[in-house]
Amino acid sequence: MAKNNGTQNVVYIGDKPVKKIVRGGTKYRFPRGEALELDEQVALELLEHEGVFATPERAEKLISIRDEEEAAIKAKLESQRKAEEEEDLTNSYNVVIDGEVKDISKLPKAKLATIIASEGLDIDINKPEMKGEEKGTVEAARNRIREALHEKHGNPDSEKGE
Structure with missing residues (x-):
């Protein structure tokens, strides 16, 4: 002081x-x-x-x-x-289909079935639930397709940031 x-x-x-x-x-x-x-x-x-x-x-x-x-x-x-x-990246519904980035978050069941067939994914559109998942079949299918396409082609959102 x-x-x-x-x-x-x-x-x-x-x-x-x-x-x-x-x-x-x-x-x-x-x-x-x-x-x-x-x-x-x-x-x-x-x-x-x-x-x-x-x-x-x-x-x-x-x-x-x-x-x-x-x-x-x-x-x-x-x-x-x-x-x-x-x-947000993990939960992104943007996927690569035929070389283009598409958002599958609002696609109906028929379009999802077409994606499964065209991409050769091993997912049953009528029974896509995974263990512990309680969502409807369309939502569960959407999640499985997203995960499979992210594995197959990568997450397009994560590639944008790099």
Whole structure:
């Protein structure tokens, strides 16, 4: 704590890059992380707001803790975003048929049967359920066709991103 002639250093540690306040008729501008020498009474008032202002000694530690927390949150969000992208790729109904990318998500049972025949897939359109799957036969057939075509030709969505 630097005290000189009734003054004290205060550091803004809040979220904004710059904090502007008015105290005792005087306007103050606090860049985040920089110490500002203030009248001791004003400094003590500001230091009561522990999450926003601190002494230079505490400020460095608090800013580094906050920066580490923000970095951890960003890393977690990035990880979640990547997991969601991977899941979207896995659940994509875009498949390659005759060299073209087609979306089979809304095709009727007859079209799915045509795809099974044209691609030579070993799937029974009337009994396509896999163990543990409780969806209707058309949805189950769609899933099996998607998986078989992704195995056979690759997932066209994953090839776009590479």
